Amino acid sequence: MFSEPKSKHIPRATIHRLATYVQALENLARDGMEIVSSNPLADACGVNGSQVRKDLAYFGEFGVRGVGYNVKSLLLAITQALGVDREWKMALVGVGNLGRAILNHHEFRLRGFNIIAIFDCDPFKIGEIMHGMEVRCTDDLKTHIRDVNIDIGIITTPPERAQRAADNLFSAGIYSILNFAPARIKAPEIAHVEYVDFFHHLYALAFDVTKTDMHE
């Protein structure tokens, strides 16, 4: 079912849509659906059917013409293609409300994304045990993760501390960053920073509401 990617130059937009297809397929699997064709899958993801077919074609030949895709096989093939079907080790910096929620978010572990080290720069938090782990000082990040292979760093600090957190992660050799802090990060070329930006979405909603009000 799954073959080597046809092209190494897979557009980032496709990667993002694949993650959306995974969610839609998980919904379908939960509802007991076994087979899906590209159009309902596209509807569930807010794109069109030809986009789905085009995106999936990057990863080889999926599905049977006129029959559709097997939900579970497609789910497995996409997660394999994305390379996410393994355990990921993550370090989290900033154990405030959001950091703790993410630490306790069982959807992360369900998908193999495990937080195995936690850091904060608040002396009142350092040494505290959370989720079975000791909170370490962010400035000592490099030392504490020397012996573990961290794949991804998560930043959940206040915005004014996000850059320092990122710099500590970079200096420890962690260049894949998921940033939840509402701040832009200056990063070296080699780094990949993904922004989970609540406000960007809230602003988009707010703009829609304002625009709709103007037309009423």
Added chain:
Amino acid sequence: MFSEPKSKHIPRATIHRLATYVQALENLARDGMEIVSSNPLADACGVNGSQVRKDLAYFGEFGVRGVGYNVKSLLLAITQALGVDREWKMALVGVGNLGRAILNHHEFRLRGFNIIAIFDCDPFKIGEIMHGMEVRCTDDLKTHIRDVNIDIGIITTPPERAQRAADNLFSAGIYSILNFAPARIKAPEIAHVEYVDFFHHLYALAFDVTKTDMHE
């Protein structure tokens, strides 16, 4: 400084970038910068200078050629243009770890996004007081918010309960939804659903790591 939008057809990508500019400008304002030109602003946002100039042009004439933009005025102009410079009333459905973190996330209130009603379907949580509010039963959402004008609904339920939460919000007349649950939502045409999707970002990072490993 700020004039009426030149065009009502502002691309959603521009709106999303404006939210990013707001973050970068907030960083600059925090660092005490008063003036910025389009290129450093573009660098901070991962786009190019002409994109910044083009995006800002949708909202009238900003900045002075050869001098740059006044950071605070531009920040104000963008938030006015987005229509976000007012109070927004929000209802939150799902007071698990993530819901509670969002409830306590002071960046929301700082930006005028206030959660004024909270719901859950867990009988052990209903009636509990969180952040000064009583947790109400999600099925009674429509009744409880009859007298308040809710702008935005936030969904922080587990994925399998996200659709029910959304349906309750829709039936209460709330069509602007910020969905944190890792599930796709079936929504009426009139609705705007924004997805805050942690996994979509984690998958993108994971794919980059996998791809880099392949090339080594």
